[in-house]
Amino acid sequence: MKIARIIVDVPSSQTNRLFDYKVPERLEDVVQIGMRVIIPFGPRKIMGFVLELTSDSNVDKLKNIQDVMDLTPVLTPELVEVGKWIAETTLCFYVSAFQAMLPQVLKAKYEKELWLLAEPEELTPSLEQLFGGRGVIPYEELKEHNLSYSAIQKGIQEGLMEVHYNVNSKETKKKETYITPGVPIEQLEEMYVDIPSQAKKQKQIISYFLEKEREEVRQKDLLGTLATTRASLKPLLDKGLLKEVHKEVYRDPYQNREYEPTTPFALTDEQSAAISPIHKSISTKQHEPFLLHGVTGSGKTEIYLQSIQHVLNNGREAIVLVPEIALTPQMVERFKGRFGSRVAVLHSALSAGEKYDEWRKVQRKEVQVVVGARSAIFAPFENIGIIIIDEEHESSYKQEDYPRYHARDVAIRRGEYHQCPIVLGSATPTLESFARAKKGVYTLLSLHKRMNEASMPEVERVDMREELHAGNRSMFSRSLYDKMQERLQKGEQTVLFLNRRGYSTFVMCRDCGHVMECPHCDIALTYHRRNERLKCHYCSYEEGMPDKCPSCESDSIRFFGTGTQKVEESLQHMLPEARIIRMDVDTTRRKGAHERLLTKFGNQEADILLGTQMIAKGLDFPNVTLVGVLAADSLLHLPDFRSSEKTFQLLTQVSGRAGRHKLPGEVVVQSYTPEHYSIDLASQYDYESFFQKEMNMRKMFQYPPYYFLTLLTVSHPNHLYTMDVTQKMSQFLREQLSERSVILGPTPSPLTRIKDRYRYQVMIKYRNEPMLIKVMNRLFQLYEDDVQNKDLQVTIDFQPYQMM
Numbered sequence: 001m002k003i004a005r006i007i008v009d010v011p012s013s014q015t016n017r018l019f020d021y022k023v024p025e026r027l028e029d030v031v032q033i034g035m036r037v038i039i040p041f042g043p044r045k046i047m048g049f050v051l052e053l054t055s056d057s058n059v060d061k062l063k064n065i066q067d068v069m070d071l072t073p074v075l076t077p078e079l080v081e082v083g084k085w086i087a088e089t090t091l092c093f094y095v096s097a098f099q100a101m102l103p104q105v106l107k108a109k110y111e112k113e114l115w116l117l118a119e120p121e122e123l124t125p126s127l128e129q130l131f132g133g134r135g136v137i138p139y140e141e142l143k144e145h146n147l148s149y150s151a152i153q154k155g156i157q158e159g160l161m162e163v164h165y166n167v168n169s170k171e172t173k174k175k176e177t178y179i180t181p182g183v184p185i186e187q188l189e190e191m192y193v194d195i196p197s198q199a200k201k202q203k204q205i206i207s208y209f210l211e212k213e214r215e216e217v218r219q220k221d222l223l224g225t226l227a228t229t230r231a232s233l234k235p236l237l238d239k240g241l242l243k244e245v246h247k248e249v250y251r252d253p254y255q256n257r258e259y260e261p262t263t264p265f266a267l268t269d270e271q272s273a274a275i276s277p278i279h280k281s282i283s284t285k286q287h288e289p290f291l292l293h294g295v296t297g298s299g300k301t302e303i304y305l306q307s308i309q310h311v312l313n314n315g316r317e318a319i320v321l322v323p324e325i326a327l328t329p330q331m332v333e334r335f336k337g338r339f340g341s342r343v344a345v346l347h348s349a350l351s352a353g354e355k356y357d358e359w360r361k362v363q364r365k366e367v368q369v370v371v372g373a374r375s376a377i378f379a380p381f382e383n384i385g386i387i388i389i390d391e392e393h394e395s396s397y398k399q400e401d402y403p404r405y406h407a408r409d410v411a412i413r414r415g416e417y418h419q420c421p422i423v424l425g426s427a428t429p430t431l432e433s434f435a436r437a438k439k440g441v442y443t444l445l446s447l448h449k450r451m452n453e454a455s456m457p458e459v460e461r462v463d464m465r466e467e468l469h470a471g472n473r474s475m476f477s478r479s480l481y482d483k484m485q486e487r488l489q490k491g492e493q494t495v496l497f498l499n500r501r502g503y504s505t506f507v508m509c510r511d512c513g514h515v516m517e518c519p520h521c522d523i524a525l526t527y528h529r530r531n532e533r534l535k536c537h538y539c540s541y542e543e544g545m546p547d548k549c550p551s552c553e554s555d556s557i558r559f560f561g562t563g564t565q566k567v568e569e570s571l572q573h574m575l576p577e578a579r580i581i582r583m584d585v586d587t588t589r590r591k592g593a594h595e596r597l598l599t600k601f602g603n604q605e606a607d608i609l610l611g612t613q614m615i616a617k618g619l620d621f622p623n624v625t626l627v628g629v630l631a632a633d634s635l636l637h638l639p640d641f642r643s644s645e646k647t648f649q650l651l652t653q654v655s656g657r658a659g660r661h662k663l664p665g666e667v668v669v670q671s672y673t674p675e676h677y678s679i680d681l682a683s684q685y686d687y688e689s690f691f692q693k694e695m696n697m698r699k700m701f702q703y704p705p706y707y708f709l710t711l712l713t714v715s716h717p718n719h720l721y722t723m724d725v726t727q728k729m730s731q732f733l734r735e736q737l738s739e740r741s742v743i744l745g746p747t748p749s750p751l752t753r754i755k756d757r758y759r760y761q762v763m764i765k766y767r768n769e770p771m772l773i774k775v776m777n778r779l780f781q782l783y784e785d786d787v788q789n790k791d792l793q794v795t796i797d798f799q800p801y802q803m804m
């Protein structure tokens with residue numbers, strides 16, 4: 001007897017285990033590990049993933065697998081293991097982990113139907129009307145009719161009807177019709193003669209096949225070329241002269257683009273030195289994580305491309321992760337240009353169908369390279385030769401939803417399995433990664449020079465306090481204004497950057513730049529408008545909103561923040577002749593808008609590009625000679641211990657956009673605290689000193705990479721209940737965890753209320769807490785009922801990046 005052990009598609013803790021099912025004889029040769037199957041579960045039919053196949057079971061009465069949903073497994077045995085590991089280390093249900101690894105369209109869809117078992121005459125008039133002469137109706141239709149559920153129930157009890165559950169995939173394959181000769185060519189010639197001469201179009205169609213001995217042509221092309229319709233084709237198909245075949249085609253968003261083929265550059269000495277250990281790891285098939293630290297424009301991408309070439313020459317496959325917002329057409333072009341149709345691209349701007357088709361190219365081994373955002377790390381390759389993570393410091397590699405996995409961790413796990421190198425590339429690596437490189441856990445590879453020896457653009461720091469004192473109340477410093485004007489005259493371009501991530505929540509003195517901070521946690525206090533108080537959301541310290549700056553006694557102390565739209569208005573007012581493109585969530589919401597705006601800027605149809613985060617990455621425009629950062633402070637004072645690091649990273653990235661080609665570039669950074677070390681050191685491109693300084697701060701305040709963090713967030717519509725539950729949970733954690741661990745909170749989250757739900761949190765800092773996952777699991781179980789029945793939400797994040 002063949003038995004399949006299955007994870008069922010019911011995300012709950014009672015069902016988060018393997019269930020045994022019998023494989024019926026007819027499916028014995030079909031069912032494989034990693035397949036989706038349809039199984040009876042209670043009264044329903046649901047989907048499940050086959051994880052194991054065995055021949056014995058402890059359960060006596062086993063139910064049969066009803067059917068398979070796939071003929072090829074959707075998860076490789078390796079990915080089954082990866083999914084289990086994700087579920088166990090991030091605390092999510094197995095089924096959620098597997099689903100996160102697959103394209104959206106492979107999520108099962110459940111449909112309820114009502115089946116008529118009796119003759120229509122046996123029904124009551126209202127039921128008869130409901131069925132309307134049909135044997136099966138969608139359950140949904142019940143709502144449209146004015147029928148009580150008890151009437152249906154009665155019908156079911158009397159055996160007149162039955163509820164059926166269907167499991168479907170949402171996957172659809174796109175088919176196209178092709179026309180081919182239905183008989184051998186010689187015969188077709190003979191039959192041609194028999195076509196009556198008045199049937200001109202039919203003759204034309206046949207001669208089209210005869211002329212060039214064509215074997216098949218897309219119906220659409222055939223009808224188009226001959227300017228005819230399906231009506232002329234039909235009789236030929238009916239008589240068997242021609243026949244139709246339906247072929248599956250991919251929905252390929254890049255189909256109609258031409259990519260200039262590119263050839264590898266001769267590497268510079270620095271590049272050669274960096275690539276050779278990678279090549280060695282590929283050739284000897286040895287897993288090794290590398291950290292490629294190279295300044296912006298130092299030719300990291302060329303190293304990726306040539307490493308991939310080496311992998312392909314060895315008959316293996318490559319995964320390249322790129323942050324979503326950097327997955328621009330420019331980026332895609334670089335990979336498609338080098339590897340053409342061997343590349344699949346996976347990112348969220350594709351439709352679900354397109355994503356599924358790209359994924360299938362990988363599954364069928366029709367491509368060898370995948371370039372994509374975070375989830376591309378799950379590409380179902382079976383012979384991986386390299387995994388590259390570009391801009392490794394990007395926090396978008398961490399999924400902020402269940403399962404809360406980090407693509408970097410998954411990459412390393414897959415690299416161990418495939419015995420291949422992992423390359424983490426960045427101009428500004430995370431502290432965690434750089435610290436690991438210093439310790440030798442990762443091999444450090446460095447590129448110090450920009451291509452063609454171009455120097456990094458000069459950075460001018462402008463002190464906005466002085467602007468204010470000199471009577472300039474606008475958001476543009478005099479220096480930035482002059483420089484923008486100069487660019488306009490010379491016909492060069494400017495990129496203006498305004499950070500508006502989430503909300504600005506801090507309070508700052510415009511006179512002296514003083515920011516209200518927590519005395520214990522080294523983070524900015526969060527302003528709570530409701531009761532005019534300032535709170536630390538790490539440790540729950542709080543104080544009242546001051547009316548005078550505690551540092552200089554000025555009364556210009558206030559809440560900080562400006563939107564892009566407001567900046568655009570005042571910019572246009574100041575420089576009426578400037579053509580401005582604004583890029584933010586509002587202007588890029590529509591599909592393709594992002595790309596369109598960038599193309600427009602690239603074609604020099606605008607002088608100034610004003611935008612948020614999304615313009616900081618990957619842009620490479622030769623005519624950009626000025627970059628302005630409007631409010632460096634808004635990033636610096638996020639209530640997040642990484643705010644200095646993020647500021648340093650962002651300023652470095654943004655500065656890297658200027659002067660990448662022949663024209664030299666300049667950068668202006670406006671801030672109320674330009675002397676802050678992250679702004680100061682970024683303006684000197686001094687990563688090493690920043691690293692040292694920031695590491696000291698992290699050590700002092702007990703943050704990563706010296707300590708691990710775990711963030712517990714609780715939310716519920718009732719304020720008191722939320723506070724109460726969080727209080728009990730923190731109590732539980734204090735009792736269960738070791739004494740050396742620091743448990744901060746409960747405290748309101750910086751975004752205390754979202755969509756009418758109150759949010760509280762507890763933060764755990766620890767160095768070594770082997771019981772943590774177990775304790776958290778128990779905590780989850782203790783509150784499972786409240787989660788199921790009382791609308792309580794509890795999230796646990798073992799590697800928090802978003803501290804809001």
Ligand SMILES: Nc1ncnc2c1ncn2[C@@H]1O[C@H](COP(=O)(O)OP(=O)(O)OP(=O)(O)O)[C@@H](O)[C@H]1O
Nearest residue numbers: 265266267268296297298299300301302451618656
């Ligand atoms: N060996 C080489 N010889 C000549 N040109 C090169 C070489 N390597 C890279 N380049 C070119 O130099 C420019 C910068 O390289 P690239 O974009 O790869 O740098 P990067 O480090 O990935 O930059 P960033 O981190 O800013 O995105 C590109 O236009 C690239 O084509």
Ligand SMILES: [Zn+2]
Nearest residue numbers: 509512549552
């Ligand atoms: Zn002040």
Ligand SMILES: [Zn+2]
Nearest residue numbers: 518521536539
């Ligand atoms: Zn604090």
